[in-house]
Amino acid sequence: MxxxxxxxxxETKAPFNWTRAIFLITGLALFFIIYYCPAWPDAIDPKGExxxxxxxxxxxxxxxxxxxxxxIFEVVPIGATSLLIGTLQALFFIRKPAAAFKxxxxxxxxxxxxxxxxxxxxxxxxxxxxxxxxxxxxxxxxTSMIMLGCFVMTVALxxxxxxxxxxxxxxxxxxxxxxxxxxxxxxxxxxxxxFIGMAYVAGAGSIITLLGSARxxxxxxxxxxxxxxxxxxxxxxxxxxxxxxxxxxxxWGFFMIFLKPEKDRIPGLKEKASRMYKELGGMxxxxxxxxxxxxxxxxxxxxxxxxxxxxxxxxxxxxxCSTIGFFVVGIxxxxxxxxxxxxxVLLFGGAMSxxxxxxxxxxxxxxxxxxxxxxxxxxxxxxxxxxxxFVLVMTNFIMNVAAIAISLPVALVIAPYxxxxxxxxxxxxxxxxxxxxxxxIGAAPNAIAYNSKQFTPGEFLKxxxxxxxxxxxxxxxxxxxxWPMMGMEVFAVAK
Numbered sequence: 387m388x389x390x391x392x393x394x395x396x397e398t399k400a401p402f403n404w405t406r407a408i409f410l411i412t413g414l415a416l417f418f419i420i421y422y423c424p425a426w427p428d429a430i431d432p433k434g435e436x437x438x439x440x441x442x443x444x445x446x447x448x449x450x451x452x453x454x455x456x457x458i459f460e461v462v463p464i465g466a467t468s469l470l471i472g473t474l475q476a477l478f479f480i481r482k483p484a485a486a487f488k489x490x491x492x493x494x495x496x497x498x499x500x501x502x503x504x505x506x507x508x509x510x511x512x513x514x515x516x517x518x519x520x521x522x523x524x525x526x527x528x529t530s531m532i533m534l535g536c537f538v539m540t541v542a543l544x545x546x547x548x549x550x551x552x553x554x555x556x557x558x559x560x561x562x563x564x565x566x567x568x569x570x571x572x573x574x575x576x577x578x579x580x581f582i583g584m585a586y587v588a589g590a591g592s593i594i595t596l597l598g599s600a601r602x603x604x605x606x607x608x609x610x611x612x613x614x615x616x617x618x619x620x621x622x623x624x625x626x627x628x629x630x631x632x633x634x635x636x637x638w639g640f641f642m643i644f645l646k647p648e649k650d651r652i653p654g655l656k657e658k659a660s661r662m663y664k665e666l667g668g669m670x671x672x673x674x675x676x677x678x679x680x681x682x683x684x685x686x687x688x689x690x691x692x693x694x695x696x697x698x699x700x701x702x703x704x705x706x707c708s709t710i711g712f713f714v715v716g717i718x719x720x721x722x723x724x725x726x727x728x729x730x731v732l733l734f735g736g737a738m739s740x741x742x743x744x745x746x747x748x749x750x751x752x753x754x755x756x757x758x759x760x761x762x763x764x765x766x767x768x769x770x771x772x773x774x775x776f777v778l779v780m781t782n783f784i785m786n787v788a789a790i791a792i793s794l795p796v797a798l799v800i801a802p803y804x805x806x807x808x809x810x811x812x813x814x815x816x817x818x819x820x821x822x823x824x825x826x827i828g829a830a831p832n833a834i835a836y837n838s839k840q841f842t843p844g845e846f847l848k849x850x851x852x853x854x855x856x857x858x859x860x861x862x863x864x865x866x867x868x869w870p871m872m873g874m875e876v877f878a879v880a881k
Contacts, residue, residue, distance in 0.1 A: 406461050413455035420448035421478065429755035432762060432800050443749040445480035446740075450749070450783060453740055457825060460843050464826065464836075465729040468736020471743075481743055489742050490735030493702040498734050498830045500705035501554035502726060504680055505834070507712055509558040510722070511676045516666055518562035522659035529567070529576055529647040534638050536560060536580060537587045541634050544591030544598040546688055551705070553588050553831035560584060561838065566659070567652060576647035577840035582849055583641050586823055588831040590633040593626045593820035595619070597688055601819055605790050609812050612798060617812070625813050625874060629864055633821070636856060644849065675715050683708040730833045737827035740783060750780065754793045758800060766806045766877060770814050770865050771858060773797045778818035778854060782828035790815050807875040814861055821857055823850030 421444060429437040439447075449471055456467040468490075475486035489495075508514040525535040536556070543552040560580055567576055592598030596606075596619045610616050669677075686704050690696045712718040744750040757776045761769040773793055780789040797811050822828025824847055826836050832846065870876050 406459075409455060409459040410461040413452040413461065416451040416455060417448045417474065420451055421445050429752045429759075431755050431759065437748065437752050437755050439752045440748065442480050443747040443752060445475075445478055446743045446747040446749040449474050449480065449740060450744060453736065454783070454825070457827065458843050458847055463729055464843070465732030465736075468732045468734075468739070471736040471739050475739070475743055481746065485746070486739055486743070489739040490732070492735070492738045492742075493700065495731065495734050495738055497548075497702045497705055498550055498833075499726070499731050500702070500709050501548075501551045501830065502730065502834065503554075503709045503712065503718070504551065504683075504705075505554035505557050506722065506725060507676050507680070507717055508555060509561075511672045511717060512666065512670065513673050513676060514558040514562050516663065516669070516673070518559050518566075519659045519663035519666070521559075522563065522566070523656055523663055527651040527653065527655040529649055529651060530642055532563065532652075533576075533580060533583065533641065533647070536563065537583055537634055537638055540584055540587050541591030541594075541631070544588055545595050546597050547684055548687065548701070549588040549592035549598050550830035550834075551684070551687075552591075553584065553834040556584055556588075557581075557834050557837065564838075566655060567647075567649070573840045574648055575645040576649070577838065578845065578849075579641035579645035579647065581835040581838040581840050582645075582846060583637060585829070585831040585835040586637050586821065586850075586853060587634050589821040589823070589829055590630045590637065593817055594630040595623055599820065601790065602816060605794075605812065605816055605819075608790070608794065609808070612794070613808050615808070617809075622816075625869060625872060626817065628868065628872075629817055629860065630820075633857065633860060636860065637853060640853060640856060644852070672717050676712070676717055679708050679711045679715070727837050730837055733827060733833050734830065737783075744783065750789075753780070758793065758797055762800055762804075764804070766804045767862065767866055769797075769800065769804050770806060770810055770876075771862055773811060774814040774818045774861055775858060777815045778822070778857070779824070781819045782822040782824040790819055805877050807877060809874055810865060810869065810876045813869070813874070814865060817861055817864075818857065821854075823853045823857070825850075 423444075425441075426439045426444065428439070431437070452474070453467055453471050456462060456470070457464055461467075472483075472486045472490065475481045476483035480486075508517075521535060521539070522532065525531050536559075540552060540556050543555065547555075564577055564580060568574060593602070596603050602622055606617050606619075606622065683704060686696070686699070687701050690699055690701060690704070744753075754776060758773060761772040764772065777789045777793050780793070794811065794815060797815075798808055800806075801808060801811055822832070826832045826843055826846060835841075836843070836846070865876060
């Protein structure tokens with residue numbers, strides 16, 4: 387009716403989120419309680435050396451507490467929590483602002499940025515769909531086999547590529563596969579299992595070769611300096627391959643039990659994937675250019691670890707050359723920069739900042755000594771697993787190389803008195819350092835998987851706790867039975 391008066395409906399307010407408010411306040415309360423509480427006792431190692439927890443180190447633990455609380459319960463966007471990490475360090479004089487904020491542009495963060503860009507290029511050029519359709523036309527319709535195929539492909543790539551780059555490569559591929567499972571935006575069990583599983587198995591695969599991550603090469607060199615014993619890349623692969631691949635299949639079984647897909651199969655998927663692959667036609671010029679740039683970058687980074695003449699080349703610099711190359715040849719343009727998940731990049735900037743903060747203030751060393759001396763009179767196997775568990779927890783908050791570096795010296799001092807060989811200390815630490823299943827900041831694949839919007843940080847932690855328990859059981863079996871049968875020296879003559 388003309389002239390009718392239309393009344394505007396009152397704007398409905400969203401109900402107050404008490405849960406968010408509680409955890410927001412809890413995180414801040416933990417910070418102030420830890421920061422302002424009286425000095426804590428020194429940590430004392432088996433040699434009698436004292437490690438003082440300075441005011442700055444206590445401040446690092448306080449930042450650690452608020453960041454962990456806010457990250458786990460996602461009271462604010464995870465990137466904003468990362469900014470809080472640098473801000474608190476600067477405002478409370480825990481570290482100088484130049485140091486606290488410099489870590490946000492650490493080479494490791496830029497490596498993650500470059501890896502994410504590669505994933506974007508796979509999607510934009512159509513390489514993702516080409517690979518996904520071909521893979522599905524081979525694997526078939528059963529969702530269990532699709533998941534297993536994705537996991538196996540992820541791990542196979544980590545044998546020749548850094549697991550960060552693998553995750554960035556696999557992510558758009560999994561998104562394309564998931565789009566054929568459902569068109570709904572609501573998270574599903576299959577989606578949670580596919581993306582969380584990709585992050586977990588990328589970690590499991592990364593422990594097998596020197597190319598999977600930087601941690602193994604650094605740890606082997608560190609071990610040589612401390613023990614004067616040189617272990618080869620073949621030694622690493624020989625002992626770690628059975629553990630890594632076993633974890634892959636156990637994780638697949640784990641997700642099939644706790645996050646069993648809603649559908650057993652996707653009817654007609656194989657034929658549909660074959661048809662869609664044919665419809666793509668031949669490779670476009672952009673696909674060819676992208677494939678050449680990515681292949682060249684991967685080969686150079688891989689050869690860097692194998693060819694001494696290339697060792698001086700920085701892997702982050704090599705990876706960023708691919709980013710620049712994509713813009714030079716016209717695959718990417720200025721608008722694509724807006725599509726980069728800066729929330730994830732900031733997350734890892736914050737992770738690097740809190741990691742260096744714990745390391746440089748001595749807080750991480752204080753924690754390591756206090757934890758490991760608890761096992762000074764424990765049975766040998768308990769001591770080995772206790773040390774590995776410490777690395778597992780710490781590598782969720784600080785660089786895995788740093789977690790190994792702060793725990794190995796203390797562990798290697800205690801080990802001879804318990805009749806434990808140094809070799810098993812190294813390999814058990816490397817195993818848990820590669821599989822941080824608790825937090826998104828534990829490893830780049832965790833954060834990349836989160837970009838799927840299929841799970842929350844709390845869900846990642848819930849399944850991560852169960853998966854970590856499984857890892858510790860597997861590690862116990864390897865320490866007590868498998869590795870000794872393979873020839874590893876586990877028990878030494880006690881002093």
